[in-house]
Amino acid sequence: MLDTKFIRENTEAIDAAMTARASTWDKEAFLSLDTKRRQTIGDLEALQASRNVASKRIGDLMRADADDQDTALEVDQTKESVRVINEQITSLENDLSQYESELNELVMAMPNLPDATVPIGADETENVEIRRWGTPPDFDFTPKAHWDLGPDLGVIDFERAVKLAKSRFVLLSGQGARLERALINFMLETHTARGYLEWWTPVLGNVETLTGTGQLPKFADDQFMTTDGLYLIPTAEVMLTNIHRGEVLEAEQLPLLYTAYTACFRRESGSAGRDTRGLIRVHQFDKVEMVKFSDPATSYDELELMVNDAENILQLLGLPYRVIVLCTGDLGFSAAKTYDLEVWLPSSGTYREISSCSNCTDFQARRASIKYRDSRPDGFKGTELVHTLNGSGLAVGRTMAAIFENYQTAEGTIVVPEVLRPYMGGLEVIG
Numbered sequence: 001m002l003d004t005k006f007i008r009e010n011t012e013a014i015d016a017a018m019t020a021r022a023s024t025w026d027k028e029a030f031l032s033l034d035t036k037r038r039q040t041i042g043d044l045e046a047l048q049a050s051r052n053v054a055s056k057r058i059g060d061l062m063r064a065d066a067d068d069q070d071t072a073l074e075v076d077q078t079k080e081s082v083r084v085i086n087e088q089i090t091s092l093e094n095d096l097s098q099y100e101s102e103l104n105e106l107v108m109a110m111p112n113l114p115d116a117t118v119p120i121g122a123d124e125t126e127n128v129e130i131r132r133w134g135t136p137p138d139f140d141f142t143p144k145a146h147w148d149l150g151p152d153l154g155v156i157d158f159e160r161a162v163k164l165a166k167s168r169f170v171l172l173s174g175q176g177a178r179l180e181r182a183l184i185n186f187m188l189e190t191h192t193a194r195g196y197l198e199w200w201t202p203v204l205g206n207v208e209t210l211t212g213t214g215q216l217p218k219f220a221d222d223q224f225m226t227t228d229g230l231y232l233i234p235t236a237e238v239m240l241t242n243i244h245r246g247e248v249l250e251a252e253q254l255p256l257l258y259t260a261y262t263a264c265f266r267r268e269s270g271s272a273g274r275d276t277r278g279l280i281r282v283h284q285f286d287k288v289e290m291v292k293f294s295d296p297a298t299s300y301d302e303l304e305l306m307v308n309d310a311e312n313i314l315q316l317l318g319l320p321y322r323v324i325v326l327c328t329g330d331l332g333f334s335a336a337k338t339y340d341l342e343v344w345l346p347s348s349g350t351y352r353e354i355s356s357c358s359n360c361t362d363f364q365a366r367r368a369s370i371k372y373r374d375s376r377p378d379g380f381k382g383t384e385l386v387h388t389l390n391g392s393g394l395a396v397g398r399t400m401a402a403i404f405e406n407y408q409t410a411e412g413t414i415v416v417p418e419v420l421r422p423y424m425g426g427l428e429v430i431g
Contacts, residue, residue: 121327134320357391
């Protein structure tokens with residue numbers, strides 16, 4: 001969430017940022033509500049001051065001579081004025097509550113502002129490639145897609161998954177199930193070895209939790225909700241970030257590095273007809289997530305380190321990939337800057353997203369009230385909002401798809417990447 005004062009004092013910058021993000025905001029409604037809110041606060045403070053003066057006058061009169069007829073009359077008149085003031089205060093408080101509610105609704109719907117280093121662009125076609133790693137395999141046979149390899153090997157069953165749930169769910173068996181578990185363990189152990197603290201979180205979150213990271217209220221239609229008002233989380237970022245909701249951290253603690261595996265659930269309501277086959281876009285998937293809480297002064301350095309941590313997983317697995325920086329028109333709602341890691345998939349002959357690493361600056365921290373206690377050389381002592389970062393480390397199903405396609409053989413088997421073999425009981429080939 002953006003700061004209301006900043007919005008009020010920088011409307012032209014907000015206009016430019018919203019245009020760059022291919023987004024809109026209701027400037028007239030915001031300014032009108034903000035003016036009414038501030039005027040009402042001023043009126044309330046004036047009435048409260050008048051009430052205090054009148055209440056003190058009543059006390060003074062009562063102590064002076066409560067039995068005097070003139071004094072008693074003035075006391076009654078002053079009490080009546082206090083009653084009228086109280087009615088006015090109640091009315092203004094109701095107005096203020098309404099203005100603040102409507103203003104909050106407007107601000108909650110506004111995306112984060114892009115960092116100055118983010119390239120301007122309308123959509124994903126204008127994202128900018130930063131670097132590549134690895135060389136896509138050159139097969140001397142016609143490679144298969146993972147949605148053919150898995151069923152042929154008997155380790156992925158899409159048809160029975162539909163029977164058990166519906167389309168865009170996946171059923172893994174045998175070595176496929178074991179590979180999923182191996183990838184999760186490998187990713188978690190690799191991240192914890194690099195300083196991340198592992199968590200095991202619920203996969204159901206309340207309204208406050210999903211609001212804190214920006215999924216609610218704007219993206220309610222993308223979430224699965226239970227009958228008692230809880231939501232299946234779309235990513236562990238939601239839980240990891242909200243661990244410190246409403247808390248004040250110490251500056252010495254920062255940065256905090258957290259990681260967790262969770263199942264993730266998404267309706268994919270805006271992706272009709274896209275990636276309907278395979279493991280790329282499903283309703284339930286496994287993911288290992290990274291989250292950081294950072295001092296604002298170093299958050300962009302932490303973003304680069306997070307990208308490096310995600311790249312490390314792909315390099316250890318020997319999977320070719322590229323890193324792109326998203327343009328303004330392709331940024332996620334909460335992000336100020338995002339790098340995507342895209343892995344090579346032979347079936348499509350292109351790179352596909354497998355990790356997204358973002359700096360959300362203070363956008364989520366303001367929504368979730370996550371602060372840190374700071375003391376600076378300029379004499380400042382107080383609390384400030386932290387910066388939050390998140391990144392996939394990695395999406396497990398997409399990683400499995402990439403392994404199947406890049407490590408396939410002419411015989412239709414899958415070579416297990418060397419770093420995963422200890423997690424697979426020494427298995428070298430899925431066949």
